[in-house]
Amino acid sequence: MKNWIKIFALTAFSTQMYAQKSLTIDEAVSYALENNVNVKKAKIDQTIAQQKVKETVGIGLPQVSGQAKYTNYIKIPVMFVTFPGSTEVSEFPMAQKQNINTGITVSQLLFNGSYIVGLESAKTYKETASLIEEKTEISIKEAVMMTYAGVLATEENIKTLEENKRVLEKNLNDTRQVYKTGLTELQSVEQLEYSYKNLSTVIENLKRTKNKLNNGLKYLIGFPLEEKLELTSTFDEVLDKNKQLIARESYDFSNHIDLKLKQNQVRVNQLLLKLEKSKALPSLSTFFSTNANALGSSLDDLRWNYPTLWGIQLDVPIFSGLQRHWKTEQAKLNLVKAQLDKEDAEKQLQSEYYQKATDYENALASYNTAEDLVKLSSEIYRKQNVKFKEGLGTSFELSQAENQLYEAQTKYYQAAIELIQAKVQLDKAKGIL
Incomplete structure (x- = not known):
């Protein structure tokens, strides 16, 4: 009985460990926000900022x-x-x-004016650390979504080419048999052999690319590189979320992380000016x-x-040789610069939004065209394959149709990846990623 309990417990543990290695795209993002090294460091900086506030408060205690x-x-x-x-x-x-x-x-x-300003500055420092943590998380989320989609697209491309390879292999074997009967030329066999070897090389290269992307994804999310990671979101699921045309609109960027950072910098410079003024107080x-x-x-x-x-x-403080005066003037100018940076950031965000919206519209149009070309080239290849088997077409014509199909399929997956990336970047530009 005890042995059965041990076996059951071990099985349950193994199942649990396996489940932990299967991640949807949303789960991969969540995993990264907990385990990515840059996110961890940003969280540590946030803790340090909280402790800095307490340290500053301690100056005013007995x-x-x-x-x-x-x-x-x-x-x-x-x-x-x-x-x-x-x-x-x-x-x-x-x-x-x-x-x-x-x-x-x-x-x-x-009473000490600098201490009062220091308390405000410590809180602003804490806010800065929090905003930097948020920006780090956005950057990691962007990278994870793009890389995850890249792995899925490469997998789908491999599956498609494997199916092409299966069809091509059958044509090659059939042509070899026909050649043995003397009803076709050796060139037809050689042309198909060339296409078969070339396609096999492309597939192997894609498999290596997939492994590279998969390892890159593991690193991004903080997953052990030596363990297997299963991606459970499908390519179509990810693609469907990103191929809907979005109407352009006026957008409120007040909650955009980049603008919040600029606003925070204005606040920092206001406090620096206040600090210089406070140095004249007793x-x-x-x-x-x-x-x-x-x-x-x-x-x-x-x-x-x-x-x-x-x-x-x-x-x-009575007289400092005008040092305080000039430091105060410099702080005023730095505040003006920070305010100009904030105003410029608002314009940049609006401009970037329109640029990314245009990029997304172009990517969606390219994807739709690529999808149509795959259907068209598939039909051309199907007809050419029938003609070849009936002896009405040459191996060269079949090879041309094959290459046209493979090129269309490759461009389709490239267009799909570019569409997903464009949508992610558009969401980032809008501040909703």
Whole structure:
């Protein structure tokens, strides 16, 4: 019974592990957002930014420090004194052999303009890290979707060419048999052999390309390269989502990641200007200190005293040789530049949207044409194949029809990939990827 339980558990575990290696395109994106190294680093930067906020807040909290010091003079320093009217030099010890000093100091910042600006800046830094993380995720999502689609397209191309190879192999074998009867020329056999070998090479090259793309996809999503990854989304499913004509429209880019980054940079420059202005403000702090000191000739003969104090410190900047003034002017100009960058980004996003929309329309038109050409070349090849088998056509004419079909099929898959890529890039330009 125990053995059956072990076998069942092992089977369940193996099934679970296998299921984890099968990913749809959406699951591949989700997997990448959890395991891609760049996304992981962006998340770490976000955590660092959160800790930076807490670090900055800590500057305004009470600062407490303590100290303890023990001193044993091996040789006590002395001071030599000559009194007026006397030539005799007197010697006075300047310390006790045993000394103990302890103390606690507490300070509290009451007002500091730079600290207040620093708190705002720390929060803005956190927002910046969050936006960079979002942009990283968008870039990874774009790359995963394109690569995933590339693997599927290559797989479909291989399947199509394998079917072509099967038909071509049958024609070659039939032609060899006909040649043996003397009813056709050797050139017909050689022409088909040439086409067969060439097609076989193309298929093998595509298989290697597929493996390269598959490994690239594994790396992108953070999947172990040595393990097998099964893609469960079909080529038609991915293609159908991307081949619908989309009407152009005025688009609101306020939530576009690139614009949000520019807006964030404006905020950063506003804070830098505010920081330079705050340096002209006074700084106020309070402090408290208590100590316990002891001294004596031996540890058994110590005399203790407990000095304690508190106070308030005011620091007022008066004149900095106009340095603050010119730094403030530079901060103002940098803010103007940041605002210009933001305005320019809005125009760039609008321009890029129209460019990507045009690219998508062109890609869709090319795809539709490529699809029609595959149907047309397939029909031409079918008719030419019938003529060849009936002895009404030559192997050269059949080879021409084959090449035309293979070229149309290749262009079809290229057009399909370009269509998917154009749609992904259009969604990215719209800020909805």
